[in-house]
Amino acid sequence: MSGPCLQAFDSSRTYNSALDNEQGAENSVSLKLYNSMSGTKEVFVPVSSEQVTMYACGPTVYNSPHIGNARAAVVFDLLYRVLNRHYQKVVYVRNITDLDDKIYEAASKLQVPITEITSKYTKQYHEDVLALNTLSPTLEPKATEHINAMIVMIEELLLKGHAYESESHVLFSVSSFSQYGSLSGRKLEDLKAGSRVGVASYKKDPFDFILWKPSTTDQPGWESRWGRGRPGWHLECSAMIREHLGLKIDIHGGGNDLKFPHHDNEIAQSCCANGATSLANYWVHNGFVEIDKEKMSKSIGNVMLVRDLLKDNPGEAIRLALLKTRYREPINWNEQLIQNAREQLDRIYGALDRLGNEEVLEDIQLDNMEPFWNAIDDDLNTPLALSELMHIVAAANKAEGAHDKMRLKASLLAAGQQLGILQEKPQDWFKKGRSGETSDASLIENLILERDIARKNKKWLEADAARDALTDLGVQILDSEKGTEWRMK
Numbered sequence: 001m002s003g004p005c006l007q008a009f010d011s012s013r014t015y016n017s018a019l020d021n022e023q024g025a026e027n028s029v030s031l032k033l034y035n036s037m038s039g040t041k042e043v044f045v046p047v048s049s050e051q052v053t054m055y056a057c058g059p060t061v062y063n064s065p066h067i068g069n070a071r072a073a074v075v076f077d078l079l080y081r082v083l084n085r086h087y088q089k090v091v092y093v094r095n096i097t098d099l100d101d102k103i104y105e106a107a108s109k110l111q112v113p114i115t116e117i118t119s120k121y122t123k124q125y126h127e128d129v130l131a132l133n134t135l136s137p138t139l140e141p142k143a144t145e146h147i148n149a150m151i152v153m154i155e156e157l158l159l160k161g162h163a164y165e166s167e168s169h170v171l172f173s174v175s176s177f178s179q180y181g182s183l184s185g186r187k188l189e190d191l192k193a194g195s196r197v198g199v200a201s202y203k204k205d206p207f208d209f210i211l212w213k214p215s216t217t218d219q220p221g222w223e224s225r226w227g228r229g230r231p232g233w234h235l236e237c238s239a240m241i242r243e244h245l246g247l248k249i250d251i252h253g254g255g256n257d258l259k260f261p262h263h264d265n266e267i268a269q270s271c272c273a274n275g276a277t278s279l280a281n282y283w284v285h286n287g288f289v290e291i292d293k294e295k296m297s298k299s300i301g302n303v304m305l306v307r308d309l310l311k312d313n314p315g316e317a318i319r320l321a322l323l324k325t326r327y328r329e330p331i332n333w334n335e336q337l338i339q340n341a342r343e344q345l346d347r348i349y350g351a352l353d354r355l356g357n358e359e360v361l362e363d364i365q366l367d368n369m370e371p372f373w374n375a376i377d378d379d380l381n382t383p384l385a386l387s388e389l390m391h392i393v394a395a396a397n398k399a400e401g402a403h404d405k406m407r408l409k410a411s412l413l414a415a416g417q418q419l420g421i422l423q424e425k426p427q428d429w430f431k432k433g434r435s436g437e438t439s440d441a442s443l444i445e446n447l448i449l450e451r452d453i454a455r456k457n458k459k460w461l462e463a464d465a466a467r468d469a470l471t472d473l474g475v476q477i478l479d480s481e482k483g484t485e486w487r488m489k
Helices: 012-023 067-086 101-110 114-131 143-159 188-193 233-245 256-274 306-312 315-323 335-354 370-377 382-398 402-419 426-430 441-456 460-472
Strands: 032-035 040-043 052-056 090-094 163-166 169-172 209-214 229-231 249-255 280-286 289-291 331-333 475-480 483-488
Touching: 032 280, 052 067, 052 233, 067 090, 067 114, 067 249, 067 280, 067 289, 067 306, 067 315, 067 402, 090 233, 101 114, 114 306, 143 163, 143 169, 143 209, 143 229, 143 233, 143 256, 169 256, 209 233, 209 256, 229 233, 233 249, 233 256, 249 256, 256 280, 306 315, 315 335, 315 382, 331 335, 335 382, 335 402, 335 426, 370 382, 370 402, 382 402, 441 460, 460 475
Parallel strands: 052 090, 052 249, 249 280, 289 331
Antiparallel strands: 032 040, 163 169, 169 209, 209 229, 475 483
8 A cells, every 4th residue: 555545635734733833842742542561541651762663463364354453543643643743753563463364264165266265355444444534654564575574573482491392393481481361361271271272282381372383285374494384373473563563662553452462472472572571552542343242243244344334424424433532441433323323524624614715824823622532642532622613613604704714624634633534525425425526516506507507597496406406416506796616504
């Protein structure tokens, strides 16, 4: 995925001036993040003054992205935007897991090459998250491109006594890392006491996890001194982090479901291989998405795909619906949530439209943005930030003077850029239907012209017929001294 998300107009100048005019120098940074490792909200202090590093676990590309995948993408896109406001250089890495048994199973079931599956669903993921106004990460490495780096890490773990070979497998010895489970809070002795899992013959301990496993002739594999095989899932992220970001990073992100065992295993193997005490200074996890108060599950049949949602809703509305709940809290996804988001965007775009089409000056001072910035910087408190945004909307709806209007317009655009909304011109937003697809503008414009001509000639029945046809198309007519405008209901 290359290049930033497409925007109908450039609000970045306004956004950047917000940083210059309101935030001041870098030493004024007051960003706080909830650190899953400590269980507390902490002031963010990067490892290096030269750059901020962030890694987020990306999708396993064996199926179409669901709303849970979308939430993770939007959450870490928001954090990326916030970090970019505060720091000159932010390196954001989001991986593509194109090496996983679920992928092989999908390819085998359809009797197609594995690359056909990974290419198809990587493309779908990019299309879907782009529709949600996410920015491209700095880097997007693929697991299959880092096999050598994984083999090197395995060799280091073996050399240091943290791994062992058994029956063509290489496994990490969890007992060799005394801090195992520090992120999830799970103690190894408690896990063992409650275990009901049968122990594979090649394991010394039931919780030892695979670093390398053999591949059959019909499975993808790479040559190594342990035989032809493939790496374990947990190892992939550790190797990619080390190769692209170094031995220690600022932020590691992912969904709550990844804390154990994935992130616990990452920490164990990375710390042991790198000779370090930690992998990341801050661990940030987003909450689950429930569907009508039920856990999303294939067995229940309630998995909500992003592309299905995009058939009926604009991407911005989906994004805003995800942001209406604080990132680390669970979301109860339902039709009312997305409808409320759409209506809220209508109000915001309506206020933006009222402020006129004048270009915002680069040096314009923003109007009372501090409460909004404070909310965002307080552990991405989007519900409070949206509340503050609606205060700006209320002021915009009352503004009269040209200067006040311009300041408020600049404020709306700056807030929108930070949240990843208001990426269109208001007139374009209102000409879209419920799905976000632009309606047949030529047909609508012709009907409006017919109505205007009929009204001018006092042919009221013809005017009414044209109006009824527009109503059937879901078009709202706005008559004013400037002429007739329209928008989708």
